[in-house]
Each structure stands twice: as C-alpha cells, then as structure tokens.
Amino acid sequence: MARDAEDASLRFDQQICFPLYSAANAVVRAYRPLLKKLDVTYLQYMVLMLLWEQSQLSVKALGERLRLDSGTLTPLLKRLESKGLVERARSESDERVRIITITPQGQALKAQARTIPEDLACTIGLPKATGQEIKKLCEQVLVALED
Secondary structure (H helix, E strand, C coil): CHHHHHHHCCCHHHCCHHHHHHHHHHHHHHHHHHHHHHCCCHHHHHHHHHHHHCCEEEHHHHHHHHCCCHHHHHHHHHHHHHCCCEEEEECCCCCCCEEEEECHHHHHHHHHHCCHHHHHHHHHCCCHHHHHHHHHHHHHHHHHHHC
C-alpha cells in the first residue's frame, strides 16, 4: 500500500506540467488563424504588442519581457525587419546595444489587430474573470520558477 502512495506522485493524471504545456500549445494554435491576416507568428505578434506600447526597445529589454534568449529573438526580429515591420539599429550611446523600432507599417498593423484579444477570448469561451485568474496563476508559477 505504501508503494502505491509513492507511485501516485508519478501518475500522469497527477502532473501539472502536461496540462500547462498542452494549454499553452493550444492557445498558440488558436492564435494562428487570427494572426494570419497580419502575416505574423505568435512570437512576432508578442514583439509587436510590446512595440505598440513603446515604439522602441532594446533587444535585451524585449528578451526580458518575452523571457526569450537572444538566440531565439534575433532570427525572429530579422524576419520582422524583412517584412518591414521593425528596424534594427545600434544604440547611439552604446554600439553593443541593438535597438528595435517599430516602423509605420508595423504600427499600422495595430488597427488590424484590435479584435484579436476578443476573438481569442470567444474561441476559448471562458469568462473574462477566469481568464484573468489563469493569467495570475501562470505568472505566479513563472515567478516561483525564476527564483
């Protein structure tokens, strides 16, 4: 009997990791048809949202906000630049720092993106309060794992 109790912690249906992983993947998949009209990926959309808030950010600041390393972020930013949505330049005060600036074309996508959060919420079908609670719990998990 004691062995059954020990093994219970290894039961697949007792794990929190797989539902988190699966839910994150499902949400990203749900974004795909919504982002198709913008011709951007989910991560490119996240970059654009940050640049819609602040028209200019360093690669380091973007990486911190998105929790992405430069090896992942740099190719993503190059693709956004090739689409004419952002510009990459060296900082005037420190040439080691790369600054990402949203272009007028990138800024224009904001109008097309306005309905995406609401459209996604309708796709998921959860009350807004439940969505906010899930967001809060995910943020708590991230903070706990970063410490």
